[in-house]
Amino acid sequence: MATERRDVARFPAPEARADILERRRTLKMARSAHAYVRGSTAQFYGWLAEADSALVPAGPPVWICGDCHLGNLGPLADAAGRVRIRIRDLDQTVPGNPAHDVIRLGLSLSTAARGSDLPGVTTAHMLEEMVHGYRDALLGHDDSLSEVRAGRAVRTVLRQATHRRWEHLAQERLERVEPRIPLGKRFWPLTDAERDGIAELVASQPVLDLVGALHGRGPHHAVSVIDAAYWLKGCSSLGTLRYAVLLRVGSGKARASYGLLDIKEAVASVAPSAPGAVVPSDHALRVVGGARALSPSLGDRMVPARLLGRPVVLRELLPQDLKLEIDELTREEAVGAARFLAAVVGHAHARQMTPELRRAWADDLRRHRAGGLDAPSWLWNAVVELVGRHERGYLDHCRDFALASAG
Incomplete structure (x- = not known):
């Protein structure tokens, strides 16, 4: 993972993330009644x-x-x-x-x-x-x-x-088009354990298959991690593990394409299940199962996995995905x-x-x-x-x- 370490001393230590993220979540919820x-x-x-x-x-x-x-x-x-x-x-x-x-x-x-x-x-x-x-x-x-x-x-x-393309996604999510994740208020540096775990996850066959399918590549495509960071994103999800991973797909003389992975921790749902319903105990499997039932166009772009011993859901963000x-x-x-x-x-x-x-x-x-x-x-x-x-x-x-x- 060719990630340049950029002034990491000014960012919070991993053990301090939770308190900072909780304050941010509280602030976001106070912005409006709809928020x-x-x-x-x-x-x-x-x-x-x-x-x-x-x-x-x-x-x-x-x-x-x-x-x-x-x-x-x-x-x-x-x-x-x-x-x-x-x-x-x-x-x-x-x-x-x-x-x-x-x-x-x-x-x-x-x-x-x-x-x-x-x-x-x-x-x-x-x-x-x-x-x-x-x-x-x-x-x-x-x-x-x-x-x-x-x-x-x-x-x-x-x-x-x-009408959106990769350039729009990169400008919106990364605030730049060049292949690098800018550390700052939206992205924090990774620990060595996080960096190694993400590299191993991206190299797994389910993730390679997913990325290859979305980029129209054959079974022997090359996928490399250009950069990765801890992602401060969302409101209800602040405080859980969340990572942005920038990928390069392709090698050699063939023109490469770029992709942005969203890796998100899957936590217990607060919604009540129907009496007698069978709910997967692995929350990543639950999230992907629900996605494939409700929104197959999204569920088919998801991979359930584990990262640092926790269940996570990985998906590649596409430029057309908007809220x-x-x-x-x-x-x-x-x-x-x-x-x-x-x-x-x-x-x-x-x-x-x-x-x-x-x-x-x-x-x-x-x-x-x-x-x-x-x-x-x-x-x-x-x-x-x-x-x-x-x-x-x-x-x-x-x-x-x-x-x-x-x-």
């Missing part, structure tokens, strides 16, 4: 239980995202280069109740609408459209995943993703995004169900409507209750963070 949603998965399930989760119907047990908020959906490219909006983060995936994904998405969309100063009636319309989109996907309606109906904000992100970063929504965009994104989730759930289960679950979603609202009362009541608990939790978080910073 707080991303980092409060454990609180979400606690709030849901306190809000009488017995009122939530038990849908057919399938692999669920477990943390189905806006930031965990976005454009993904498959091995053939096709780009679609799909679930893109499966850290919390478990065989569970699909209603939990629906409620989590409803909370995220409602928080985004409030952050865009949209009136409360817009949230009611969004939940109605969510149910329509989700049911259409369950019932196999051909136009349920039509991006024309997704709203301008979602279509803009998808269009940007489709939905929607800062401002109009009413039309909010309603369109709600219907389309719920259809994306519904499609991911439906592909795991028999036709009979899909129809039965779709029928359940039509029952128990709340007054004149064309959405089930359990969804409306759960989202309204959770919005209130989330607002209080966010304000308490900001207060506690401000007091801690002042001290």
Whole structure:
């Protein structure tokens, strides 16, 4: 691994990483109510239980995202280069109740609408459209995943993703195009043990096969590690092992290509599993299993492994992989995004169900409507209750963070 050591003395020792990362996570969650949603998965399930989760119907047990908020959906490219909006983060995936994904998405969309100063009636319309989109996907309606109906904000992100190339990925993730990872606030140097472990992992046959397939290389392609670093990335994942690995694929006179690997520790999920569900005890196998069930275009690009004795998931990032970063929504965009994104989730759930289960679950979603609202009362009541608990939790978080910073 030809990694130049660059002023490593100014970076924290490995044993000091956890405290620093926890402070960063706290700061990120305090930036906005929507950012707080991303980092409060454990609180979400606690709030849901306190809000009488017995009122939530038990849908057919399938692999669920477990943390189905806006930031965990976005454009993904498959091995053939096709780009679609799909679930893109499966850290919390478990065989569970699909209603939990629906409620989590409803909370995220409602928080985004409030952050865009949209009136409360817009949230009611969004939940109605969510149910329509989700049911259409369950019932196999051909136009349920039509991006024309997704709203301008979602279509803009998808269009940007489709035209991205390696240079865009390198500039965004590494802040440079030349093949080197810049140490600084986003990347920290590795220990010798981490460097050796990553080199061994990249040389393993499953990883070589994955990289070769994505780069269109034959079975005897050469893969070398150019650089690697500890990666400070995400919100809920801060504090777990995370590494960026820059690869060179190809050798000799043939033109080389570059790749960026994301190695992420797989930790226990906070999402509740369905009663009697068989959950892999190895969290890396659980994450990859859920990804292959929900988002095959992502799951097929993943390898479960172990690094330094811990379960990790390795995947090569592609330029087309983006998260939905929607800062401002109009009413039309909010309603369109709600219907389309719920259809994306519904499609991911439906592909795991028999036709009979899909129809039965779709029928359940039509029952128990709340007054004149064309959405089930359990969804409306759960989202309204959770919005209130989330607002209080966010304000308490900001207060506690401000007091801690002042001290």
